[in-house]
Amino acid sequence: NDWSLAALQAKKFFTGYLIELSLSIDNLFVFLLIFTYFRVPKDLRHRVLFWGIMGALIMRMVMIFAGAELVERFHWLIYIFGAFLIYTGLKIFKDTEDDFDPSDAGIVRLATRFIKISKEYHGDHFFILKDGVRTGTLLLLVLIVIEFSDLIFAVDSIPAIFGITTNKFIVYTSNIFAILGLRTFFFLLADLADRFHYLKIG
Template identity: 55%
Template sequence: MEPLQTVGSPVLWGGFIAFVIAMLALDLGVFHRKAHTVSFKEALGWSTVWISLALLFNAGLWWKFGGKPGLEFLTGYLIEKSLSVDNIFVFVVIFSAMRIPALYQHRVLFWGILSALVLRAIMIFAGVAMLERFHWLIYVFGAFLIITGLKLFVQRNKEDHPEDGWMMRMLRKSIPSTTRFDGHHFFTMENGRRLATPLLMALILVEASDILFALDSIPAIFAVTRDPFIVFTSNIFAILGLRSLFFLLAGAVEKFSYLKVGLSGVLVFVGAKMALIDFVKIHPAVSLGVIATLLGASIVASLIKAKNLPPHTPEAGGDTLVKPSES
């Protein structure tokens, strides 16, 4: 087994973490200090900013450390970005089912993703340490990804109902709550009792769903690289852009009917790559090409299918994203 190598120096780690904190403070303290409905134009602008920053960071890695780390970051970022789209499907269901006004959806996603940053950092460093000590775990991760990819394909048309799941039932029993909103607050006072509002319940479901998705996405990037700095930064850039991507794509998720087929193909591919890592060496450029082809083909096929379908009336609850009056 090759010794662990990393391009991340203490200066780079400190600089990147400082950058993340500064961007989060700018996001919440300046641009989203007041609750408002995120428009398509605003979401497009922020998506462009996050993608541009990730590509700029990628270019810096390429210039400083060469093509291999650059390709590894780009491949990892593409994997994380594509798998994060699956989160959007679940977020749409959560917000629609719990009737979260569009006015407060950004606040829920901000705190949910902030928690996700911390949890993913812990999971990444734990995963790196485990793979360094127990190399055979890489075969377990590979098999897990293959099984997950096949399961995603088989269940691609299955509808999610997190609001009726065991976790929601447990939360309602253990946390005193109300169905009444109190502005952007997660708690409210009602008849002298401190109760959780639907925003807190939605936040917990968002965090729980991200943990479940991280079980797929983090092992997936270990098939590309075990460099903790590249794993961490590609993950964080993908998560930081998730909120804007949600508001950009939330109204059009139904158009991507074949996306889960592409994602299942990505998981099976990276799982096989991980399981065969000691026997078959695949160049990072080849991995990037395969993943981009699988995702691109699924997106193109989805758009062609959506274009050929007759127009239909949006389902009930679908306007939750654009009408903040349901409170």
């Protein structure tokens, strides 16, 4: 009946929400490392996170709707997604590298290759005019790194939710609600990191 169907859909939504939220916790630590490495002023972090989340919502919408369409047409892709999750899990488990250096990331080299980036912050601006040339600020580079890191995490989390349901609405809305809560959790984590300095190491 309608009630049992609604309860089933609600259960799928809540499960998808919990999966996305739990997998997104790693994002917060990566975001904190990125902000710390680039020495982003605290009063500018909220701007990067705001636009980072907006970008994440758009990217995930494209990935989810495209992925759901592919799964509906080629159901065997579910098994490929599952194999990919197992592979990434094993890779993370075997990875013993503790150092994180965003400057070595390929996205930084790619961004600085195609976009002229200033080495300084200029208030909350992402772009400035420098010698008559439109130049990206260091804040723009931080935003690009944040977006790219979220994209990497999305590649892991979205296939996990597809294992529960291929309903586009449920997958996307559960992602949205989980992501929107990350901003609040980040500032809580950042505050704890300031209070307990060794939290940054662990």
